[in-house]
Amino acid sequence: MSADHFFVLGATHHTAPIEVRERLAVNAEAAEALRGELSSIPGLREFTLVNTCNRVEFYGVATSPAAAVEVQSRFCTRQRFTAAEFEQFRMSLSGFDAVRHLLEVTAGLDSQMLGETEILGQVKDAYGAAQARGQTGPVLNRVFQKAFQAAKHVRTDTAISSGQVSVANVAVDLALNIFGSLAKTRILLLGAGDIGEKTAKAFQSRGAGSLSVASRRLESAMELADSLGAFALPFWLMPVKLAEFDIVVCATAAPDTVVSHAAAQTAMKQRPARPLFFIDLALPRDVDAAAAKLQNVFLYNLDDLAKIADENRAAREAEIGKCRELINTRADALWKHIEPRLQASLNGNSPLPEQGRPA
Amino acid sequence: MFAGLSDRSWLWLAAECYFVGLLLGTWSLTRRNRQSGVALNTIIAVGYLFQLTGLWLRGRAVGGCPLGNTFEIFQFTSWSAITLYLIVGVTFRLSLLGYFTSCLAAAVTIVSLAIPAWDATRREHIFGGNPWIELHAAIALFSYGVFALLALTSFMFLLRNFSLKHKMPGGGFTFLPSIMDLDSMSVRLLVIGVTLLSISLAVGAVYWLRDLQSVNLTKLLLTVAIWLAYEVALGLRLKGKLLAQRFAWAGVILFGLALLSLWPVDASRHAKPVPARVSR
Numbered sequence: 001m002s003a004d005h006f007f008v009l010g011a012t013h014h015t016a017p018i019e020v021r022e023r024l025a026v027n028a029e030a031a032e033a034l035r036g037e038l039s040s041i042p043g044l045r046e047f048t049l050v051n052t053c054n055r056v057e058f059y060g061v062a063t064s065p066a067a068a069v070e071v072q073s074r075f076c077t078r079q080r081f082t083a084a085e086f087e088q089f090r091m092s093l094s095g096f097d098a099v100r101h102l103l104e105v106t107a108g109l110d111s112q113m114l115g116e117t118e119i120l121g122q123v124k125d126a127y128g129a130a131q132a133r134g135q136t137g138p139v140l141n142r143v144f145q146k147a148f149q150a151a152k153h154v155r156t157d158t159a160i161s162s163g164q165v166s167v168a169n170v171a172v173d174l175a176l177n178i179f180g181s182l183a184k185t186r187i188l189l190l191g192a193g194d195i196g197e198k199t200a201k202a203f204q205s206r207g208a209g210s211l212s213v214a215s216r217r218l219e220s221a222m223e224l225a226d227s228l229g230a231f232a233l234p235f236w237l238m239p240v241k242l243a244e245f246d247i248v249v250c251a252t253a254a255p256d257t258v259v260s261h262a263a264a265q266t267a268m269k270q271r272p273a274r275p276l277f278f279i280d281l282a283l284p285r286d287v288d289a290a291a292a293k294l295q296n297v298f299l300y301n302l303d304d305l306a307k308i309a310d311e312n313r314a315a316r317e318a319e320i321g322k323c324r325e326l327i328n329t330r331a332d333a334l335w336k337h338i339e340p341r342l343q344a345s346l347n348g349n350s351p352l353p354e355q356g357r358p359a
Numbered sequence: 360m361f362a363g364l365s366d367r368s369w370l371w372l373a374a375e376c377y378f379v380g381l382l383l384g385t386w387s388l389t390r391r392n393r394q395s396g397v398a399l400n401t402i403i404a405v406g407y408l409f410q411l412t413g414l415w416l417r418g419r420a421v422g423g424c425p426l427g428n429t430f431e432i433f434q435f436t437s438w439s440a441i442t443l444y445l446i447v448g449v450t451f452r453l454s455l456l457g458y459f460t461s462c463l464a465a466a467v468t469i470v471s472l473a474i475p476a477w478d479a480t481r482r483e484h485i486f487g488g489n490p491w492i493e494l495h496a497a498i499a500l501f502s503y504g505v506f507a508l509l510a511l512t513s514f515m516f517l518l519r520n521f522s523l524k525h526k527m528p529g530g531g532f533t534f535l536p537s538i539m540d541l542d543s544m545s546v547r548l549l550v551i552g553v554t555l556l557s558i559s560l561a562v563g564a565v566y567w568l569r570d571l572q573s574v575n576l577t578k579l580l581l582t583v584a585i586w587l588a589y590e591v592a593l594g595l596r597l598k599g600k601l602l603a604q605r606f607a608w609a610g611v612i613l614f615g616l617a618l619l620s621l622w623p624v625d626a627s628r629h630a631k632p633v634p635a636r637v638s639r
Contacts, residue, residue: 163529177519177528180537272599275538292524296603304526311529 003095004065005342006139008102009072010050010057013112016089024079024089026051035133037074043067045346046137048130048144050105052122054112057091059102061139063346068092099143099338100331106151108161109323115160115316120151139342143334150330157326160319163312167195167305168202170312171279174305175203175247178275178298182208188245189213189230190238190258192220195281196251200228203247212245214238216252239263243270247277250286257288264291272296279305366420367472369413370434374468376406377441380461388458388531399457400445406464407441414438424497430478432500432621433471437464439504440511447508447548455534456544459511495563499582502555503621506589506614509548513610516541520604542603545610546596553589560586581620588613 011024026034031051038047038058046061058071076086093101101110106123108115127144130136136144155161164170172182179185187208189200192215200211211230215221218234225232233241242248242263252258259278264287268276273296280287280301292299364372380402414434417425425431444460471477515535522532535541560582567579592609595601601609 162533174523174528176537177523177535178538180540272602273542275603295605298523300526308526308528315529 003339004068005063005094005346006061006098006143006338007065007068007092007094008057008059008098009068009090009092010055011086011089012055012057012091012110014110015091020089021054021056023081024056025053026056026079030078034075034078035130035135037078038071039133039135041067041070041074044071046140047071047135048127048140050123050126052119055105055110057105059098059140059143061137061342061346068094095339096331096335099335100327102143102147103150103327103331103334104324106147107154107323107327108151109154109320109327113165114313114320115155115162115165117155117161120148124148139338142338142341146330146334150327153330154323154326158319158322160316160323163308163315165309165313165316166202167281167302167309168199170305170308171199171249171300172202172206174279174298174300174308175277176206178277179246182206185209185246186244187211187247187249188233188238188242189224190235190248190250190286191215191252191282192217192224193251193253196249197224197228199249199251199279199281200230203249204228208247216254239266243267245276246274247279248287249279249281251281252286254282254286255284258282258286259288259291261288261290261294264288264294264297268294268297281305366413366416367478369409369416370468371472373406373410373413374465374472376402376409377461377465377468380406380458381465384455384458384461388534396457399461403441403457403461403464404445406461407438407445410434410438410441410468424493426496426500428478428480429622430471430474433467433477435497435500436503436507436618436621437467437471439501440464440507441504442501443505443508443548443551447544455515455536456508456511459515460508463507463511491562492566495559495566498555498559498562502552502559503617505548505552505555506610506617509545509552509610510614512541512545512548513607516545516607517604517611520607538603542606545606549589549593549596549610553586553593556586556589577623581623585613585617585620588616 011021013021016024026049031049035049038044038049043063044060044067045063048059050057050059056075058075060068060071062068072086072090073083075081076083102123104110106120108117108119111119123144127136127140131141164173175182175185182203185208187200187203187210189196189211192213200213204211211225211228212233213221213225213228213230214233214235214237215224216235218232221235222232224230238258242259243266248259250258264276264278275296275298278287278291278297278299280299283302285301287299287301289299289301291297380399383399383402414425417431421427424435426435440460441464444456448456448460516538518532519535519538519541522528522535523538536544592601592606592613596606
């Protein structure tokens with residue numbers, strides 16, 4: 001039996017530049033239509049479409065290699081690619097390599113942001129969608145379920161997902177180290193620029209309590225506050241209100257210090273038992289560096305956050321070898337398990353247990 | 360298999376469990392893995408049961424709460440800390456508290472077992488057959504167990520504060536609880552400890568007032584000084600005058616002083632020590 005019966009084909013950020021991925025991207029409606037088309041391909045017994053911003057991948061079980069060729073052809077037609085053009089950017093694997101690839105993707109090893117966890121949810125969603133439509137069978141069920149287990153195993157036993165690798169998420173993690181939970185924290189965003197907005201969104205996505213925005217131009221503050229579901233605060237009120245906030249994200253374009261040591265000290269006198277966390281993302285810096293010396297005040301500037309993100313990224317990269325070893329072992333065991341069953345499945349005589357079959 | 364084991368053998372088993380907990384926690388930390396709470400808590404719980412059995416055997420042999428020498432006092436204090444950890448620590452799931460508790464318990468129990476002189480003699484009839492005095496002593500030492508846990512949460516606070524102030528949140532520091540959680544836990548422990556010690560002193564004071572000569576002045580002064588120091592720390596904390604790392608330092612230093620005060624307190628008892636006649 002040929003390993004070609006189990007295949008993956010598609011394009012990812014490793015094989016295709018962003019301009020090509022834009023053309024390859026499949027929206028929800030098109031994905032649904034494509035699934036319908038693929039269902040009718042003769043010899044394609046099982047398939048799942050994994051479609052994210054960085055990858056379009058078809059995992060399939062087919063009675064002959066011709067089915068995989070047909071999958072590619074239908075996809076190219078829909079996305080207006082010629083076969084030759086697509087093949088420049090195509091990733092195509094089969095047998096053990098395809099199994100290992102899925103395990104690596106699910107564990108975040110193949111992601112642009114190494115070790116990110118979002119991909120696991122995306123693959124689960126893709127598998128769930130295919131399973132709900134009866135497009136998976138004993139082989140894909142087994143492979144995907146084992147991939148989810150492998151991803152969990154890799155994340156638990158290695159540091160591949162530890163530490164945040166973006167400045168905004170590093171800031172959120174630091175806030176969690178100080179406050180434990182963000183649910184009751186009050187956050188003040190100074191400045192209405194992009195980086196501040198991204199950081200504010202990162203806080204909101206992790207359950208931040210209340211958010212206020214202050215900018216020298218009140219209209220800008222109101223506009224951003226509106227889009228974030230936050231409160232707008234007149235900038236001149238900031239020194240007076242500083243003590244009311246737990247986390248202050250500073251991202252103004254001001255040429256001088258916005259929060260002086262004296263202002264921080266005055267705020268702390270009003271809230272001595274509760275820490276105050278300044279995230280200074282501005283250049284030139286908004287917060288007087290001397291404020292960091294105050295008790296219960298924590299100050300991180302852009303360099304501090306970038307350094308932590310770089311360290312976390314390096315720590316993740318150092319784990320790649322260990323992760324690949326774990327993945328290879330599991331992929332090997334999985335392939336040895338499914339290879340003999342693949343043929344049985346294709347003959348319509350699945351030896352896999354009932355729970356492994358599609359609903 | 361365990362039938363016929365002496366009290367000290369049980370206490371050795373307990374110390375070994377706490378030591379295994381220490382090794383397991385250290386291994387997890389060096390591998391930068393999150394601690395396995397279930398495994399560590401199970402080991403601590405087994406050690407606790409061994410220690411409870413050892414202390415129970417010793418208590419049965421001496422006919423009262425085993426607080427007759429330095430060895431017993433150290434064992435009882437570590438047992439109190441573990442008791443409280445199993446109630447408070449497990450409930451509030453403070454990451455790494457179990458690890459630090461097993462470190463402290465391993466150190467205290469192994470040191471007390473390794474110095475035979477601490478258990479060579481013991482004072483008998485120290486409570487004069489009065490259960491209230493015995494209760495006073497037991498609660499006082501239990502409060503020291505609470506202060507031991509407070510010292511641990513304070514130490515953890517200092518580590519977390521250091522890591523954040525020095526921009527080093529990674530490595531082993533990753534697994535420490537947040538500043539706010541540690542501070543909140545420390546305040547609760549201080550309130551519990553001060554309350555217990557106050558109750559203990561109140562019970563003791565009733566009998567001391569009846570017979571002023573019954574308590575050695577050194578013991579009295581040291582105990583009251585420790586109680587007063589913790590009371591002042593609590594008062595200052597609640598008034599917002601002793602906060603953050605200063606409060607944490609107070610928790611660590613006061614426990615060191617409390618531990619040091621146990622020697623003179625034990626030595627100042629009226630009853631003369633006699634060679635210990637307990638099962639070994």
